[in-house]
Amino acid sequence: MIDEETARERVVSTADRLFYAHGVQAxxxxxxxxEAGVSLKRIYALFPSKDDLVLAVLRHRTDLWDTGIADAVAGAATPCGKLLAIFDFLATWFREDSFRGCAFINVFGELGGGSETVAEAVREQKASFQRRVAELVREAGAPDHLAPxxxxxxxxxxxxxxxxxDxxxxxxxxxxxxxxxxxxxxxx
Amino acid sequence: MIDEETARERVVSTADRLFYAHGVQAxxxxxxxxEAGVSLKRIYALFPSKDDLVLAVLRHRTDLWDTGIADAVAGAATPCGKLLAIFDFLATWFREDSFRGCAFINVFGELGGGSETVAEAVREQKASFQRRVAELVREAGAPDHLAPxxxxxxxxxxxxxxxxxDxxxxxxxxxxxxxxxxxxxxxx
DNA sequence: CATTGCAGAGAACGCTCGTTCTCTGACCTT
DNA sequence: AAGGTCAGAGAACGAGCGTTCTCTGCAATG
Known part of the structure; x- marks a missing residue:
């Protein structure tokens, strides 16, 4: 039998991939x-409902996004370069075969009208990104209105x-x- | 009994409102x-399947969007003003109580991965908007790269x-x- | 080695949804 | 006025889903 953390990770990353590719409800x-190779009993022990799994997937995506942005920004020397590095990161991402848009936007369109917890998770991720950009804008010495x-x-x-x-x-x-x-x- | 065109319009505008507010699958x-006050038998006579209804709703939204943009643009005198009028149109729209994002983006996130016809309809609407912007940019005498x-x-x-x-x-x-x-x- | 407990596979359950069918009643024709 | 036609209401059906339950087999313990 596999470790609890391993099982959790397998379930979340599998669900992430499937939800992203086909939509949550599909x-x-x-x-x-x-696909995860983990029994339903085990999945429901780890995540009491599908909603909980969706939230775990969103947390997982948030982590991936945060580290991706952090790595990209860290590779640039100047403050302006750091801002532009965000768009280089996007360019790389858009070229991945599995790219199908922003998972948060997609899930917001699908479930945001029905689940307040999902809407809140999406809102928080976007707000966090905006704060990050605002920080970099301030470091670059540009006026605040540039960030949004x-x-x-x-x-x-x-x-x-x-x-x-495209x-x-x-x-x-x-x-x-x-x-x-x-x-x-x-x-x- | 109500007219066929009236029934069709009632069904489409009701479905539009409901799909937009809660998502198609919900x-x-x-x-x-x-809500439309039209029997299921009648609905299925007009739209052979839910997919057909979704496509009809997207066509309806496309018409609304096109006339909205056209009216906003027509109210501006200069070419630059016409371009900025698009954003004034958005500002008005965003303040509507029922606003819940772009219906095309939402439906693409929800169904784009599963239905090629839906994806194609969304793609076409976005492409049409881009062509419209490109036209206005050209009229303003600005370089083509401004449009995208x-x-x-x-x-x-x-x-x-x-x-x-916000x-x-x-x-x-x-x-x-x-x-x-x-x-x-x-x-x- | 016998027994107990637990994990996995998947059957089962209850619900919802898309789609179709049936029954009823009103209207139109002669 | 009688009979036929058609539209509406909603029951019915089949499939799929989230969730739970049952059965089987294995492994650990005395």
Whole structure:
């Protein structure tokens, strides 16, 4: 029998992959069981309901996103470079075969109207990203109003890339961000 | 007994409202029947399956969006004003009580992974909007690369306003658009 | 070695939903 | 006025899902 932590991780990462690819409601618990190789009894011992599993998946995605952004930002030297690095991170992500848009936006569209806990988790993830951008904007010495503008570009790039299938959305967002950053720095 | 066109319109607008508020899969055909006041037999005579109804709803939304944008743009005098009018239109929309994000993005997140026809309808609506923006950019005499940047801002504003619940996303997008337009005109 | 307990597989249950069918009553025709 | 046609209400059906239960087999303990 496998370790509890291993089982939990297998279930969450399997559910993440399936929910992301097909939508939450389109994936049954049986499919999670089969692909994760963990019995239903075990899954329900770890996560009392499907909603709990969804929340665990969102937490998992949040961690992945946070470390991805942190790594990308850490690779840049200047504050402006750190801001632009976010869009380079997006460009890489958009080119992955499994890319199907922002999981948080997707799940918000699917379940946000019915589950307040899911809506809250999505809201918190987006707010956290905005805080992160605001921090980098301040470090760059640019005016505060730049931060929500850059965040908007990042969000728009994710949905556009998902729907059109064109990863070049990241390039457009990066170019727009570059222009906005320059203007903001020139004004201040 | 009511007219066929009236029945069709009642069903589509009811389904639109319900699907938009709660998600497609969360709304049963019984709920559409009850709220529209049209019998199931009639509904299935007009739309052979729920998928067909979803597509009809998307067409309906496309029409609403197109006329909304057209009206907003028509109210502005200069080409630049027409571009900014798009964001004023968004600002008004975001303040509606029923606002819950872009219906196309929501339905894409929920069903795009499973239904190619739905994905295609969403893709086409977004592409049509991008063409519209590109047209206005050309009329304004700005370089072509501006268009996808402005479209990104509009998309990002829609998702951000939906998730955060803050209609001010439209204001941020408008300000960013204004900056980008000025820079693009100065460069050309 | 016999026994107890526990984990896994998957059958079972209750519910919901998309779709179809049936019955009833009203209207139209002659 | 009688008979036929058609629309509406909602029951019915079959499938799928989340969740629980049962049975089987294995492993640990005395």
């Amino acid at each position: 994936v049954g618990m049986d499919a999670v069981r089969t 503008q850059l965040a908007l570009l990042a969000e728009g790039a994710q949905t556009t890339a998902a729907i059109s299938g 990863p070049e959305a990241a390039g457009h967002a990066r170019a727009a961000a570059d222009t906005l950053i320059r203007c903001a720095l020139a004004d201040s | 709304v049963g055909m019984d709920a559409v029947r009850t 940047q402005l479209a990104l801002l509009a998309e990002g504003a829609q998702t951000t306003a939906a998730i955060s619940g 209609p001010e996303a439209a204001g941020h997008a408008r300000a960013a658009a204004d900056t980008l337009i000025r820079c693009a005109l100065a460069d050309s």
